[in-house]
Amino acid sequence: MATLKQVAAHADVSVQTVSNALNAPHRLRPDTLRRVNQSIEALHYRPNRNARSLRTSAVELIGYCVPSPPNGQAHLVMDQFLHALCSAAETTGRHILLFTAPTGLEGMPTYEDLLARRLVDGFVLSQTQTHDPRHGWLKEQRIPFVSFGRVWKETSQPGPFVDVDGAAGCAAATRHLYATGRRRIAFLSWPKSSGLAEDRMGGWRQTCKELGLPTTGLAKRCPKDSIEAGARATAELLDAAEPVDGIVAVSDVLALGVLRELGARGYTAGVDVGVTGFDDSPLASVVSPGLTSIRQPMDEIAGALITLLTGPAGTGTEHLLQPELVIRGSSAPG
């Protein structure tokens, strides 16, 4: 492996000049720059990042804690998220370092350790829980981080965050069902303790009000995010005196439960009942009819996360992004 010194010798300049050619090319005379670049090329030179980091004390690495799968449901869009995050980081010359840590506050020493050993410059948090304790802790320790997702505290959120406007997404889904002729639209949610679900449900409720649609008895909270729970809630909605003709689900998994119950009763999703999910996970395009779902704009999310974490101080501290309704057969046949 060639070093800066060797390149300098080859180009007959000082190491300072080669370093400048790499990091501040405008400081060089064009012909000098060209000569240096030729030497770099000739020697196949690649700057050693460790040496640079040691000197500048910036490693250009961002830590991301891989959620442990047993810990809850599978993260069905994690591959999308990680790819977007990685791409966004790379546009700024950075990379993602993966690590594992215990859940919640217990994992915090791991974060501190990684930073102290200079393995990373900061962290991206995801899988944010309602009242997640990590954010406050990190902020207190002055550890750089940015969050994907809100902690849904009454007070202002510690640290910068990026999130998707779930209420707007569910409002769009509700309007879409209305536009396709639905007039009794239910909402399938998670337990009340989920700030995320409450936010999304708010979008549905508000839109129903605006459209003059009923909401009484149409909000169902499923105890778990499972197909089973979604199917059960759907059964209740269909058995009611006034059955529903549209269902907005807070997740794709619950929506799949809706589809199953509809199928079991011989109904056709998209014809008899319009159905929408949330996340546009692989599940959505794999079922038939396809599941209309609310897609989180992963590339924008990732870009905003990286900007907030690494950008200049005045970059702002929160981004609320608009999701996109992906329409498939479950809400609009043909």
Add this chain to the structure above:
Amino acid sequence: MATLKQVAAHADVSVQTVSNALNAPHRLRPDTLRRVNQSIEALHYRPNRNARSLRTSAVELIGYCVPSPPNGQAHLVMDQFLHALCSAAETTGRHILLFTAPTGLEGMPTYEDLLARRLVDGFVLSQTQTHDPRHGWLKEQRIPFVSFGRVWKETSQPGPFVDVDGAAGCAAATRHLYATGRRRIAFLSWPKSSGLAEDRMGGWRQTCKELGLPTTGLAKRCPKDSIEAGARATAELLDAAEPVDGIVAVSDVLALGVLRELGARGYTAGVDVGVTGFDDSPLASVVSPGLTSIRQPMDEIAGALITLLTGPAGTGTEHLLQPELVIRGSSAPG
């Protein structure tokens, strides 16, 4: 941040001694070691990894290229894989560095670059394609790597690999269906170009032979890995003169197609027809009845990958691991 020097001063020893306390504690007298450790504790010292890496020229980071999602189907067990890989790496003091690269040979310069800049010590390859060109290229460049998955070349595979014995998995699934009374067991596969699918199918075929079961007309190749394709193939199998009573699918997605077609015809999976999938993805436990599926032992896989990549030279070069049949309602009701 405290440095080695400061710890040495605090403990009243030389830096060499502090370094030894960290990297070769047996060289110190017990009381010296204790004194040094107290100073480390008191100053909250954490060794700077960049300085260490610069000196030793080992960064203890392993590169993993995140597959781009549009590139094919979603990687449904990627979160499991990454978590296992990360954990395994951490038991050796290493971490995973994520990056993106173009598919196939086009991405190779990125690998070379990451190694040359000393961002990683080597690579873990996954999403291995049949006749994957990356392995040969990396081996030729003497870039350290290990592969999850075989390239299914006629000649010996370039470089070390870890894989799961798909044939054994499908043999187990076939035996299981036989044990639950099935006598006409079909196999749903991918196109013949997939070495992976051919291997798995071989396990089914061999086992059928051993059990005296028919195979003629019972191997179906689905053009795509989709629910649709699985359902269509199932329809053919059920419409045949002699319908099947068991189906081993090469993937969970195809198996879901089987379940859908069975449901559409009023059959019950696990009662009328026994069904198994492959991968034990989140899909398998989310449907109802649950899908019996062949689980890849992620922790073992990850451990073997890390060992092969980072272990001493004589660690061997290939590991073929045994998968585990996870039995759910689709093959054995109640």
Add this chain to the structure above:
DNA sequence: CTGAAAGCGCTTACAG
């Protein structure tokens, strides 16, 4: 615009 030199925080022969 360019050069000589210090120093980032470690590890590791080399002496004692």
Add this chain to the structure above:
DNA sequence: CTGAAAGCGCTTACAG
């Protein structure tokens, strides 16, 4: 078992 010193490969004030 311990210490003084060199050096890993960069960046960056500081002079010229």
